[in-house]
Amino acid sequence: MRQGLRLPVSHPAHRLRGMAEQRGAVRVAILDHTAQLGGVELATIRLMDTLAARDDVDARVILFADGPLVARLRERGHEVEVLPLDERIGTTTREQAAGVLTAVRSAVGGRPLRPPAGRAAA
Numbered sequence: 001m002r003q004g005l006r007l008p009v010s011h012p013a014h015r016l017r018g019m020a021e022q023r024g025a026v027r028v029a030i031l032d033h034t035a036q037l038g039g040v041e042l043a044t045i046r047l048m049d050t051l052a053a054r055d056d057v058d059a060r061v062i063l064f065a066d067g068p069l070v071a072r073l074r075e076r077g078h079e080v081e082v083l084p085l086d087e088r089i090g091t092t093t094r095e096q097a098a099g100v101l102t103a104v105r106s107a108v109g110g111r112p113l114r115p116p117a118g119r120a121a122a
Contacts, residue, residue: 025058035067035082044069048078 014083024084028051030044053061060079073080 025056028057028059030061031064032061032069033061033064033085034070035065037068037072041069045072045076048073049076052076052078059063 030047032041032044034041048059048061051057060081061069061073062081062083063081064085066082066084070080070082
């Protein structure tokens with residue numbers, strides 16, 4: 001909680017702080033498919049800097065590729081794991097992953113929902 005900000009005792013933030021005190025630090029894993037530096041990745045660095053300053057959060061970053069973000073995070077003392085994905089996964093399109101028929105249904109608004117067997121449509 002921010003200093004100077006007074007929340008009522010009934011506010012959920014107080015309950016979460018109490019849970020963290022009872023159970024230890026909240027564990028957070030941030031996932032990113034790339035380690036190239038872009039907007040989200042730069043925001044991840046800032047977020048990790050903020051989380052590292054807290055004693056009630058244990059955060060780490062898991063990346064699915066190696067790149068400049070790994071070095072940037074490690075230079076700042078953040079825990080980073082690189083779990084490379086199979087190259088075929090990185091080059092798979094949405095259409096290939098979902099199948100052409102599913103992609104076409106998505107593009108045209110999907111198929112109508114059917115009521116469960118034995119029930120009439122409302």
